[in-house]
Structure formats: structure tokens, C-alpha cells
Amino acid sequence: MDSKELLTQGNNFLQVLPHCKKLGMKVITASKGQATIELPYNPEILGIDSHGYVHGGILTTMMDTVCGFAVTSALPAQEFCPTLDLRMDHMRRASAKGSIFAWAQCYKITRSICFTRGYAYQDDPDDPIVHCVATFVRSGKAWGKGGFVKLGAEDLLL
Amino acid sequence: MKLKQLIESSKLQDDYSAILDFIPYAKFIGVTITQDKNGWLFTLATEPNNIGNPITPALHGGVIAGFMEVAAALGQMLTSQHPTIPKIINFSIDYIRAAGVKPTYARCSIVRQGKRIANITVLAWQKDELQPIATARAHFLLGEEV
Numbered sequence: 001m002d003s004k005e006l007l008t009q010g011n012n013f014l015q016v017l018p019h020c021k022k023l024g025m026k027v028i029t030a031s032k033g034q035a036t037i038e039l040p041y042n043p044e045i046l047g048i049d050s051h052g053y054v055h056g057g058i059l060t061t062m063m064d065t066v067c068g069f070a071v072t073s074a075l076p077a078q079e080f081c082p083t084l085d086l087r088m089d090h091m092r093r094a095s096a097k098g099s100i101f102a103w104a105q106c107y108k109i110t111r112s113i114c115f116t117r118g119y120a121y122q123d124d125p126d127d128p129i130v131h132c133v134a135t136f137v138r139s140g141k142a143w144g145k146g147g148f149v150k151l152g153a154e155d156l157l158l
Numbered sequence: 159m160k161l162k163q164l165i166e167s168s169k170l171q172d173d174y175s176a177i178l179d180f181i182p183y184a185k186f187i188g189v190t191i192t193q194d195k196n197g198w199l200f201t202l203a204t205e206p207n208n209i210g211n212p213i214t215p216a217l218h219g220g221v222i223a224g225f226m227e228v229a230a231a232l233g234q235m236l237t238s239q240h241p242t243i244p245k246i247i248n249f250s251i252d253y254i255r256a257a258g259v260k261p262t263y264a265r266c267s268i269v270r271q272g273k274r275i276a277n278i279t280v281l282a283w284q285k286d287e288l289q290p291i292a293t294a295r296a297h298f299l300l301g302e303e304v
Binding site for chain 1: 179180181182183184185186187206207208209210211212213218219220221223224225227228243245246247248249250251252253256
């Protein structure tokens, strides 16, 4: 799949995830194993009203989403991969001034696990708000009609 | 109103909505605070907008993490002798079971509260507290009293 197809697939994917849709997340760059998503400013996502900072939970939601999409884009076939664990390090606060961007990379895939890393930023990717590492479990199953269907062995040989 | 007074008056009335009013994100995902015999109990309402996977269906993992971070921060604030607004340093979550679209609960434990840093663990569950859906650990930087 080329970058343009991945971008379309990513945005279609976010449109069917109710929480991502509600937040207005968009995939803005995508290539095999890498993606960037954008989250527009919304006063409902602030941590403390009067402080004007976006809540850490929103950043975790962005990182879980973009890491998950990086996994999807790296795998040879569509495969359901729930998050196993995720760690966030907060360098500084995200101000409520405009969009937040989150970039992630799926840097290693084994037969069972996908390893990802990423960060979120506002104006400058070299001055990130958070760093994140997350791992995802390969289920060996894809979305099918009415549920999940098993993938063939050739799809899992990574 | 000072934070300490706000917390004290909320405890007297056993109504924590005034605290939650200050945290737009907590309202956005639908967090409420109650107390039971085991301590503070945080509840995440069943909210269709919190769904991450519409097929299983399941809550968005980020919402579960956000809920547990809110619970950790509130748990720290509510139990502190000198409450301040805790600032997140880092947060780590392990997902243990699939989280269905149903009420979700969290309880936190203050592992260490130092002068500057607090270490808090959080357990989240749905049907049974002994079958958690996730565990998390948060470090917070404690600031000036507000």
C-alpha cells in the first residue's frame, strides 16, 4: 500500500472509532510503519480549566491511537492488535493553543508482538511534549463479517 | 476558593461535582467520585463516545488510561494534607483484559508521597475488582499549594 492509500485507510479507520471521531483526530502523514496524527484544539480536553493545559489522558489517547495505526500500516495483512502496555513521559505541558501532533513508528514486529515508539509535539518536533513507548499483541485475526476471522499462516511469518 | 477549602467542603457534602467542574477532561469522559468502605472509588460512565473499537465493542485504551490518570491525580489530591494540583511526570499502563462498554471503576493507592514527588498505582475493573482490566503507575510532581 502506498502512502496515499495508507492516509485514506488511516482516516477511514479513525472515522469508525467513536472516540477518535469525537476528538476530530486526522491522519496527516502515513507510510509503512510510520504515521502522524493531528488533534485540533478543543476546550473540553483541558486538564484544569483555568490553567489552559491539555490533559495528559488526551495525549495518551493520541499516542495509543497513532502507535496502533503505525502497527496496522507495518503489518502485511489487516490484523487486530490490542495494546499490551504503554508508557508516557511528559517533558512539558501541552498548551491549549491550536493543534497537537503525534508521530509514531512501529520499529519491530515479531510473530507475537509489535514494538512502537513515538512522541507528541505542538510547534516543533524537536521540542516534544511527550515521549511514548507501547507494545501491541498480534491476535492472528482480522476483522471479518460479523466478527474476527483467522489469518493464514503466511500472513504471520514475521 | 482555595483548593484545600474546596476539597474540605466537597467531603462535608459528600458531593465532588465542584472539584470535577475544574477538570474539563474528567467531565468529557464522564468521571465521578464516591466513597465506599474501601476508600475513594472513581467511576467512568458508559458513554458511547468513549468507544475505541466499535466491532468488539470496547472502550478506547486511551480513555481507560486517561480515566486512570484522572483517578490517580484526584486520589492524591483528596488524601493529601496539603493539596496541590499534581503535575504528571510519567504514566505507565498495562492492559490486562478487554474493556467492554460498561461502567468502569478505579481505585488508587498512594505508594509514596514525598515532598516533591508522589508515586501512585491505580487498578481499574468492570465486573469484579479481583479481575482488573488494567493496572497503571503514575509519578506526579507536587507544586505549590493553591
